[in-house]
Amino acid sequence: MLNVETRHAIDPATAATFDTTELREHFHVSNIFVPGEINLIYTHYDRMIVGGATPAEGPLELDHVAECGTASILDRREMTIVKLGGPGKVTADAEYDMVHGDMLYLGMGAGKITFSGEGRFYIISAPAHQTYPSRLIKIAEAANVTLGAAENCNERTIYQFVHPDVMKSCQLVVGMTKLQKGSIWNTMPAHVHDRRMEAYLYIDLDESARVIHLMGEPDETRHLVLKNEEGAISPPWSIHSGAGTSNYAFIWAMAGDNVDYKDVEMVSMETLK
Numbered sequence: 001m002l003n004v005e006t007r008h009a010i011d012p013a014t015a016a017t018f019d020t021t022e023l024r025e026h027f028h029v030s031n032i033f034v035p036g037e038i039n040l041i042y043t044h045y046d047r048m049i050v051g052g053a054t055p056a057e058g059p060l061e062l063d064h065v066a067e068c069g070t071a072s073i074l075d076r077r078e079m080t081i082v083k084l085g086g087p088g089k090v091t092a093d094a095e096y097d098m099v100h101g102d103m104l105y106l107g108m109g110a111g112k113i114t115f116s117g118e119g120r121f122y123i124i125s126a127p128a129h130q131t132y133p134s135r136l137i138k139i140a141e142a143a144n145v146t147l148g149a150a151e152n153c154n155e156r157t158i159y160q161f162v163h164p165d166v167m168k169s170c171q172l173v174v175g176m177t178k179l180q181k182g183s184i185w186n187t188m189p190a191h192v193h194d195r196r197m198e199a200y201l202y203i204d205l206d207e208s209a210r211v212i213h214l215m216g217e218p219d220e221t222r223h224l225v226l227k228n229e230e231g232a233i234s235p236p237w238s239i240h241s242g243a244g245t246s247n248y249a250f251i252w253a254m255a256g257d258n259v260d261y262k263d264v265e266m267v268s269m270e271t272l273k
């Protein structure tokens with residue numbers, strides 16, 4: 001069963017008027033992993049799609065998505081699939097066996113996608129203009145950078161999977177950030193990047209743990225309280241940062257005008273409100 005929800009783009013002045021329910025309606029990503037279902041959110045931020053596939057009784061197929069207006073979803077798109085939980089398999093232009101934390105890049109034209117096996121598959125897709133080779137990327141093959149310090153509670157390693165230092169893609173830049181035990185802050189100091197939107201999915205949290213995700217323009221911030229395997233859609237004008245009640249990991253994914261991870265505007269602590 002395929003469900004697709006459309007999220008229209010919200011401007012910062014409108015977002016500043018939202019109450020908690022409205023903020024969550026527009027920016028919160030939840031309930032994407034439902035056994036036997038593929039659930040997609042088609043955003044109008046760089047037309048990024050985020051979603052989940054959770055095979056239960058048998059394999060799930062992703063092919064025609066009416067919102068994309070093509071015969072098959074990857075006819076004019078690229079995709080990254082992240083494996084969460086038990087092992088599983090993706091079949092598209094080839095067969096890919098995946099374990100927790102693996103990322104699979106599927107290039108434009110890779111065809112119908114079949115998900116099978118255990119656990120959940122996190123799906124990220126953006127429009128593409130040419131075909132780059134599909135590739136299964138293990139964490140050991142990702143570029144990585146360690147940032148922060150234990151005394152600032154933000155010691156973390158940023159693993160860059162779909163990134164120019166590792167492989168070519170059209171728009172997608174995707175990775176996973178893992179916080180050390182005792183560290184709770186991601187992306188603080190915060191940044192924005194008007195050239196690219198971003199989506200976060202928080203993972204590896206205990207049932208009772210939460211991340212207070214910060215969003216909004218730097219001088220007009222709001223928050224979303226998120227649990228395990230929930231996320232946030234970050235418009236290009238918004239900061240995306242968070243503090244957890246424990247350490248955690250998260251998957252970040254961007255699409256937009258460039259694939260330059262370092263092309264960001266840092267936000268000074270004086271600006272944050």
Ligand SMILES: O=C(O)C(=O)C[C@H](O)C(=O)CO
Nearest residue numbers: 156158177186187188240252
């Ligand atoms: O912990 C961090 O800092 C991040 O992982 C930041 C994200 O990768 C990001 O926002 C990329 O633009």
Ligand SMILES: [Zn+2]
Nearest residue numbers: 191193198240
């Ligand atoms: Zn960012």
